[in-house]
Each structure stands twice: as C-alpha cells, then as structure tokens.
Amino acid sequence: MPAQLPLLSSQCGRRLFLQRLAATAAGAVLAPTLLQACKGSGSGNGSGSGELVISTFPLYIDPDAPGAPGSVSRFRRDTGIQLRYLEDINDTRQFFARIRPQLAAGRPLVQDLMVLPSWMAQRLIGLGWLEPLPLAQVPNIRNLVPYLANPPWDPQQRYSLPWQSGIAGIAYNIKATGRELASIDDLFDPALRGRVSALLEMRDTMGLLMLADGQDISQPTWAAAQPSFARLEQARKDGQIRRFTGNDYQNDLLAGNLAACIGWSGDVAQLVLEQPDLRFVVPESGGVLWSDVMLMPKGAQHRREAAAWMNWVYEPVEAARIAAAVQYISPVVGVRQQLAKDPATAALAANELMFPDGAMQQRLHSFGPLSESEEARWEERFASITEG
The missing domain is CATH 3.40.190.10 (Periplasmic binding protein-like II)
Known part of the structure; x- marks a missing residue:
C-alpha cells in the first residue's frame, strides 16, 4: 500500500x-x-x-x-x-x-x-x-x-x-475515483476522462511518465522520452487530461473538478484539512524528488x-x-x-514523505540535467502538448 x-x-x-x-x-x-x-x-x-x-x-x-x-x-x-x-x-x-x-x-x-x-x-x-x-x-x-x-x-x-x-506523485479524491490509485496508469483510466490534470512543471510530469515507462530519469535522453511524450499527447487529444496546471490544481481538487492529478506531496497534506477525501501516493514506479x-x-x-x-x-x-x-x-x-x-x-x-527512510529513498528519483539545447528541445515539445 x-x-x-x-x-x-x-x-x-x-x-x-x-x-x-x-x-x-x-x-x-x-x-x-x-x-x-x-x-x-x-x-x-x-x-x-x-x-x-x-x-x-x-x-x-x-x-x-x-x-x-x-x-x-x-x-x-x-x-x-x-x-x-x-x-x-x-x-x-x-x-x-x-x-x-x-x-x-x-x-x-x-x-x-x-x-x-x-x-x-x-x-x-x-x-x-x-x-x-x-x-x-x-x-x-x-x-x-x-x-x-x-x-x-x-x-x-x-x-x-x-x-x-518535495515529491511529485498522484493526488486524488477517493470518492470521485471510487477506488484507491497506485500507479500512473490509473490516471489514464477511461472512467476518469476529463477529470485528470497534469503539471506544467515539465520535469515532474515527464519524470513520472518516464518512470512508469521504465526509464532512468537521472540521465534523461530524448529518445527515451518519446513514448512518454506520445502518451501524454494522446491523452490530451482524447480529453483524458482536463488541463495542465501550476499550483492552481489545488482549487480544482477542492472544487471537485478533478478526480485525480499529478500533484505535490505537501500541497495535498494541507488540502486534506478542508477535504479529507483527498489522498497522495508515490506511484509504484516511483516519485520525482525535487x-x-x-x-x-x-x-x-x-x-x-x-x-x-x-x-x-x-x-x-x-x-x-x-x-x-x-x-x-x-x-x-x-x-x-x-x-x-x-x-x-x-x-x-x-x-516517510517528510523524512524518507531508506526504502522510500529508493523509490524517489531526481530528474537529471539537460544541456541548454536539450532544454529548449524538451520544453518546445512539452509546450506543443500543454498549449495545444
């Protein structure tokens, strides 16, 4: 669990x-x-x-x-x-x-x-x-x-x-989803179509998708990211993803506009004071440490x-x-x-999300460096999806 x-x-x-x-x-x-x-x-x-x-x-x-x-x-x-x-x-x-x-x-x-x-x-x-x-x-x-x-x-x-x-992972409303979520694949469940959001923070959104695809994000490569880019783009076109957000995903979670999203650990810990049905989990494939x-x-x-x-x-x-x-x-x-x-x-x-022990540390991964030219290439591809 x-x-x-x-x-x-x-x-x-x-x-x-x-x-x-x-x-x-x-x-x-x-x-x-x-x-x-x-x-x-x-x-x-x-x-x-x-x-x-x-x-x-x-x-x-x-x-x-x-x-x-x-x-x-x-x-x-x-x-x-x-x-x-x-x-x-x-x-x-x-x-x-x-x-x-x-x-x-x-x-x-x-x-x-x-x-x-x-x-x-x-x-x-x-x-x-x-x-x-x-x-x-x-x-x-x-x-x-x-x-x-x-x-x-x-x-x-x-x-x-x-x-x-902090940690980028999955935030969700248990009443809205009707079940516990544990993997990035859960965000692509057709039952949640139009009630999912992802972050505009490219490293967090792409990092989680790449981890789910079995990639090493500590040494990110353009080739390794392509399946994750394609998956994200298709989810946007299909209407699976409602929108891409900054910190303002918090408002949609509280308002019930979202059933699940990519979010940040500390934010959700504060939001549950108003909405106790909210949850935060580190995906089975790992979370992004930033x-x-x-x-x-x-x-x-x-x-x-x-x-x-x-x-x-x-x-x-x-x-x-x-x-x-x-x-x-x-x-x-x-x-x-x-x-x-x-x-x-x-x-x-x-x-353990505030003071990660050895087991949790092994599940957390930091997104590695990109050169200036690589950064521009990744951001352009990401923007074509998030702003499209």
Whole structure:
C-alpha cells in the first residue's frame, strides 16, 4: 500500500488557505514592472533599510491563525524588518517569462529573494542574473542538511540555499475515483476522462511518465522520452487530461473538478484539512524528488534583510513550524526532533514523505540535467502538448 500522509488538526481550518489561494490568483497577474512601482524606498546599497520582498509559491509557509501568528508575522515581530511576502509564482516558466525582460536589460526586480526550482536556479546562474547570497551573515547555515549542501550546479553554495524539497506523485479524491490509485496508469483510466490534470512543471510530469515507462530519469535522453511524450499527447487529444496546471490544481481538487492529478506531496497534506477525501501516493514506479531554493536576483537591494530572513528560517524551531504546516522535506537539521517533542506534530516526525527512510529513498528519483539545447528541445515539445 503506498504511503499516505498523516492528517494534522487545524484550529483555523482550510478557510485561511483558500483566502491565500484567492490572493495568489489575484497577485499572479501583476508584472514585476507594476510591482516595482509599489516598492518601498530602500538604501540602494543593501545596507539594511527598506522593505524585504520575497516571491514564492502558495501554500509554502505556515499562515496566521487565531492566537498563533505565522512565520511572516513572527519574523516581522522578532526582527522589526518590513517584509512583503508574495505568493505570486504559479508556474516556474510563467514566472521566468515575467522577470526575464528586466533581468536581461540589467534592471533590478522588486524581489530581493525568489524561491524557485533548482533547475531554474541553474539556468539563472548560467545567465549571470543572480547575486551571491550573503551567507557570511547566515550563521544558521550550519543547520543545512549535508546531502543538500553544495549541489553540482552551485558547488560552492554561492547562489542558492534550499527552502524545501518535495515529491511529485498522484493526488486524488477517493470518492470521485471510487477506488484507491497506485500507479500512473490509473490516471489514464477511461472512467476518469476529463477529470485528470497534469503539471506544467515539465520535469515532474515527464519524470513520472518516464518512470512508469521504465526509464532512468537521472540521465534523461530524448529518445527515451518519446513514448512518454506520445502518451501524454494522446491523452490530451482524447480529453483524458482536463488541463495542465501550476499550483492552481489545488482549487480544482477542492472544487471537485478533478478526480485525480499529478500533484505535490505537501500541497495535498494541507488540502486534506478542508477535504479529507483527498489522498497522495508515490506511484509504484516511483516519485520525482525535487528541491526549491532561495535565490537573490541581480541588483537586489536588501541583502542584510534577506540574510536575516534566511538565518531566521534556518533556526530549527522556526523551521519545524514551517514544516508542520507545509509537510514537505525540510532542509534544516533538527526539525524532526522538534516535531517529535510536540504531541500535536509527533506523527509528522514518523512521516516517510517528510523524512524518507531508506526504502522510500529508493523509490524517489531526481530528474537529471539537460544541456541548454536539450532544454529548449524538451520544453518546445512539452509546450506543443500543454498549449495545444
């Protein structure tokens, strides 16, 4: 039986999360140039005045609840730093398209930090569009779990610091499907036609399909991907797949528009607080393991404030609060021990989707690197399916 995520009780329920999703949907249409006009005054030299601005995905931090301020509020209280926390990233490619013109023209963004997938971090490093992180001012970097340190695309850990890692797998509503799902093949069941979605995150969608086809995604090749591309394209033409989504698949799951989809482990763990019929499983053929990282775009002005944020969220007590809410794989040593101390979160300390044991680790696979030309080729083929 595939692993299930344990449920957490919630004093505030899902209403707060839904409010945040609604705010995200509204904020996602704001281009960086419009956001720039709203930016508070800063020192311009990173010396420490002005407003820290962070762009990230929705449902990626603990929210405020009655009598229990969330991390953004606690950080403001503890440090006195003004923080604008934008949950305005729905899909990585769409966000890159928004920020690319300014970065290419050498103009700074409103954002001081961005949380993006590691593959996008690699691209931005290659383009020279990132600032080195002020890690000398982040003493809690000592709490970074060793296996996430010094990734091959940032070997000196100059430009990135992990935020969370997670798993792409199958999310579904047991009442809508009428049965448990366990394999990628289940998403192609004709009984679910028109009630299935897949992710716009190419590596997650294609990674899961290629694993189901018996391919090694740690060394992806164009030839090996063709059967999976063809299968995905046919499912789109046949109407099996309702649409391709970013984080907004969450709304369709809650609304009942989807019976099943490719989704992310932590998202579903939060959504079940509103809809207990939802499930998340790692497919029998394996799940895709990914990491999102904190990055500083070229020209960011508030380096000291950014360092204070990174140091604050790498404190194990604070990181554990975030982990308890988002239920992803924390990059911070000591989080599991913090969760185990509290009866309300002790079950999470034993959750193999948050703290994968040896058996689970063998079922998780990371999508390997693509050259720039390969990346363009894969993305063009993927876009022809998702936008067709």
